[in-house]
Amino acid sequence: MVKVTIMGSTGIIGKNVAFTLARADTVDEIVFFARPQSVEKARGETFDMYDALAAEDIDCKLTPSSDYNDLKDSAIVLITAGIHREEGMNRRDLAIPNGEIVYEYARNVAIHAPDCILMVATNPVDVMTTVALKASGFKKTKVIGIGNHLDSLRLKAYFSRQININSSEVHTRVIGEHGDHMVPLLSSTTIGGIPLKYFVKSVDMEVPRLINRLKKAGNTIISKKGATEYGPSFAISNLISTIITDSHKLLTVSAFLEGEIGDVWDVSLGVPAVLSKKGVAMIVPLHMNDYELKQFQEAANVVKETTDEVLDSLNL
Structure with a gap:
């Protein structure tokens, strides 16, 4: 049961x-x-x-x-x-x-x-x-x-629709804050196995515009229909099913960090993690370029500042 x-x-x-x-x-x-x-x-x-x-x-x-x-x-x-x-x-x-x-x-x-x-x-x-x-x-x-799982799915869909290619061919990930300080990992994004930086040379893809759209996605939906609904619900159900079925999928969730990635400590951020029936089986180290690493550490500082304020208010 x-x-x-x-x-x-x-x-x-x-x-x-x-x-x-x-x-x-x-x-x-x-x-x-x-x-x-x-x-x-x-x-x-x-x-x-x-x-x-x-x-x-x-x-x-x-x-x-x-x-x-x-x-x-x-x-x-x-x-x-x-x-x-x-x-x-x-x-x-x-x-x-x-x-x-x-x-x-x-x-x-x-x-x-x-x-x-x-x-x-x-x-x-x-x-x-x-x-x-x-x-x-x-x-x-x-x-x-739930971290950046939904953000990662959104970016995957954006790339797929932009170039009219099946979404299964797009492998990308968003980490950091689920908010304004999210960090799209463009350096490790591939389309059909081809690194994004090479792929964009041969197709018309406005990557900066897509990233800006990604960061505003929640507010855009809220402004038009009052709330986000289907995207978050399916993303959350996907996470729950992954854990229940012990699938060991690598998904981007918010987890408490103690130096595993980017030398970031004592804050929860979206990171790639293997999920099992025991929860987070492993936080997966990843490669970031210098720009992405700086963004990730900035996200950590922003989130930690707010977290500390809330914990103080709760006497935790």
Whole structure:
């Protein structure tokens, strides 16, 4: 029996992750954890999803709850709860209020599901990953932020559409902050096995424009439809399925660093990591050129400054 709990299950991301995960048919039970005043809404979501899952002959137990005891035996607990970013806001604007929410949830996760993998989607996700780590007292391999996985998928899609090539031929990665200080690893990007720096000589590809678009992607979507929805939900479900199935895929998540990459310490950032049923099986060292390394270290400084402010406010 594989059980996953989603905290913040009535929010846009939470409910979409739940539905995407249920449709993937890799879990036996999903707990829709919500505040007491939102449990009936969570119950309504489960009723609606049961109807949809029946059309695909999928049997997944959906449990609405506000009782922390229902977290017991969860393989993964995902925290999506928090104040959502509105147009014009950056992720740092959310740091202290969301830090209080993540602290409370992570502390209770440690009590009621001490053997789980704790995954964080609440923004600013790199900061919240460290808050969850400190509040839970878990080993750092068991606390994972969604990091730059979505950013990496977006960049992959941009390159694919720009040159009209199947996305499976594009291998690229974004690291650093999930925010303005993200670092696209263009030096190691390949298309059809050809390094990007050689590929762009033969095709019309406006790389700087694509990178600028990548950094504004979240705000662009929010300005047009009010919230990001499908991209984050599928990216998060992909991470959860990778862990549950013990796939050992190399994906870019937010993890707490202690010098593994770029001589960066005591901060959570998006880095390439091998994911397994035990969480982060390995943070993978990578090559960066001097410019990318400088950007990565700048991202670390920015995120650490905000993280320290939030930890101080929480007395952690």
